Amino acid sequence: MPSLVVVAVLVAVWQWAVTAFDVRPQVLPSPLRVVEQGWLFRDALWTNTVPTLQVTAVGFAVSLVVAWALAVVVDFSPWLRRALLPLLVASQTIPIIAIAPLLIIWFGFGLLPKVVVIALVTFFPVAIGLVEGFSSADREASNLVRSMGADRWGEFRYLRLPAAMPSFFTSLRIGITYAVTGAVFAEYVGARAGLGIFMNLQKNSFRTDLVLAAVVVTAAISVGLFGLTFLVQRLAMPWYAAERRRA
Amino acid sequence: MREVRVEGLSKRFGDRDVLVDVSLHARPGELVSVIGPSGCGKSTLFAALAGLVEPDRGTVTVDGRPATGTTFGYMPQKDLLFPWRTVLDNTALGLEIAGVGRRAARKRAEPLFEPFGLAGFEGSRPFELSGGMRQRAALLRTVVQDRDVLLLDEPFGALDSLTRTGMQEWLEGMRSQFGWTVLLITHDIREAVYLSDRVVVLGPRPARVRAVVEIDQPRPRELASAAAAAREAELLALLRAE
Ligand SMILES: Nc1ncnc2c1ncn2[C@@H]1O[C@H](COP(=O)(O)OP(=O)(O)O)[C@@H](O)[C@H]1O
Numbered sequence: 076m077p078s079l080v081v082v083a084v085l086v087a088v089w090q091w092a093v094t095a096f097d098v099r100p101q102v103l104p105s106p107l108r109v110v111e112q113g114w115l116f117r118d119a120l121w122t123n124t125v126p127t128l129q130v131t132a133v134g135f136a137v138s139l140v141v142a143w144a145l146a147v148v149v150d151f152s153p154w155l156r157r158a159l160l161p162l163l164v165a166s167q168t169i170p171i172i173a174i175a176p177l178l179i180i181w182f183g184f185g186l187l188p189k190v191v192v193i194a195l196v197t198f199f200p201v202a203i204g205l206v207e208g209f210s211s212a213d214r215e216a217s218n219l220v221r222s223m224g225a226d227r228w229g230e231f232r233y234l235r236l237p238a239a240m241p242s243f244f245t246s247l248r249i250g251i252t253y254a255v256t257g258a259v260f261a262e263y264v265g266a267r268a269g270l271g272i273f274m275n276l277q278k279n280s281f282r283t284d285l286v287l288a289a290v291v292v293t294a295a296i297s298v299g300l301f302g303l304t305f306l307v308q309r310l311a312m313p314w315y316a317a318e319r320r321r322a
Numbered sequence: 323m324r325e326v327r328v329e330g331l332s333k334r335f336g337d338r339d340v341l342v343d344v345s346l347h348a349r350p351g352e353l354v355s356v357i358g359p360s361g362c363g364k365s366t367l368f369a370a371l372a373g374l375v376e377p378d379r380g381t382v383t384v385d386g387r388p389a390t391g392t393t394f395g396y397m398p399q400k401d402l403l404f405p406w407r408t409v410l411d412n413t414a415l416g417l418e419i420a421g422v423g424r425r426a427a428r429k430r431a432e433p434l435f436e437p438f439g440l441a442g443f444e445g446s447r448p449f450e451l452s453g454g455m456r457q458r459a460a461l462l463r464t465v466v467q468d469r470d471v472l473l474l475d476e477p478f479g480a481l482d483s484l485t486r487t488g489m490q491e492w493l494e495g496m497r498s499q500f501g502w503t504v505l506l507i508t509h510d511i512r513e514a515v516y517l518s519d520r521v522v523v524l525g526p527r528p529a530r531v532r533a534v535v536e537i538d539q540p541r542p543r544e545l546a547s548a549a550a551a552a553r554e555a556e557l558l559a560l561l562r563a564e
């Protein structure tokens with residue numbers, strides 16, 4: 076894979092530069108040191124990874140449920156579509172950086188403020204992906220199913236819902252990577268445990284190497300979940316990959 | 323087998339007339355073609371018959387009774403086979419929507435795969451089929467709904483001419499075997515003369531009936547026979563007349 080080659084080259088350059096210029100590890104540790112120290116502190120990393128995974132899962136699940144509910148409602152009601160879509164776009168202008176500390180003040184250090192942050196950052200791409208996916212159904216295909224006797228619900232079930240799946244999985248991929256970042260960010264602002272608060276604490280004690288080790292773990296989680304969406308897509312719509320290969 | 327009668331159908335979109343006083347009829351087991359310049363309103367006529375467009379005026383009766391939502395089996399211009407369904411499930415779609423269970427719907431579609439030349443492709447995906455097979459699958463999906471009258475909107479328009487000829491002969495055979503009553507839109511005069519009992523010629527927009535030509539040649543017919551040539555010339559002249 077070409078991207079692995081690029082990563083290997085970058086890491087090699089980094090390692091070389093740190094040794095050649097004798098950079099202090101508090102400023103920039105060598106990749107080797109990051110791996111060493113990360114391994115040494117693997118228990119701490121793991122105990123902080125689990126809560127991050129939990130927060131990500133719960134937050135993204137909530138986001139998915141809300142996004143689906145809203146997208147379906149909007150698909151059935153043109154009035155609500157005109158009313159809600161602009162609000163949805165407006166919700167994306169909320170500066171999460173400013174809001175996240177307030178959420179801690181309002182909701183404490185528990186699950187809730189993190190779920191809210193994750194929902195805020197992931198809800199939009201998923202909802203938009205669904206709304207546009209439903210509308211991607213061919214007009215003439217709508218006529219066909221209506222000629223077969225389908226009402227609006229039948230049209231949704233037999234046409235608009237399956238037609239939305241490719242678009243949904245694309246937005247799912249975008250959403251899930253945002254979810255991990257969102258979880259780490261929410262924890263960074265305030266949490267009892269998690270990779271985010273771990274990074275924050277290590278930064279305060281100048282353990283740059285451990286901060287970066289936690290970054291590596293975060294990246295691995297993102298890539299893993301990203302890959303998982305392809306797996307789920309394969310199972311949910313086996314026809315899609317075959318058709319794409321053919322096209 | 324049903325007799326269908328369309329009387330004085332009119333439709334305007336906004337301030338533009340698309341259909342003006344269109345009348346036609348088909349007796350049980352007949353095939354009636356509709357030809358006319360492109361954009362004149364042929365598809366709109368079928369959409370009105372299929373209940374997709376509310377006509378402004380006119381009546382449609384089947385055996386003397388007003389047509390309902392389940393009178394016509396509608397095959398649109400594009401095959402519109404869904405990529406997320408297998409070919410068998412695509413052909414069973416209409417029955418499923420009508421409330422037949424999935425398994426029962428498949429059971430009813432399956433025996434038609436042989437006569438439709440699709441045997442062995444039940445589990446395939448639409449993109450694996452050739453153009454001719456896709457049209458046959460779309461027609462199967464229409465036929466299996468067991469509606470009184472079939473509406474076929476340029477079913478072979480997108481096919482290459484060799485495949486199209488094969489499909490025309492195949493449709494002629496199937497129609498006489500199953501006794502369907504068919505209304506067919508085509509822009510192929512030869513196809514119209516070969517397949518039809520009657521050809522309705524529409525003028526340019528707005529669509530009015532310009533002429534109705536009876537094709538009373540005995541069957542089985544031959545494509546592009548000498549007898550057909552005279553009828554083809556007659557239709558061409560009607561289409562071209564100012
Ligand atoms: N829903 C609609 N709203 C407005 N105009 C329409 C609509 N459907 C069709 N038309 C117009 O009616 C005319 C006839 O279209 P159509 O029936 O598709 O023609 P044909 O099938 O003969 O090529 C076209 O000019 C088209 O733009």
Ligand SMILES: [Mg+2]
Nearest residue numbers: 364365366399
């Ligand atoms: Mg048309």
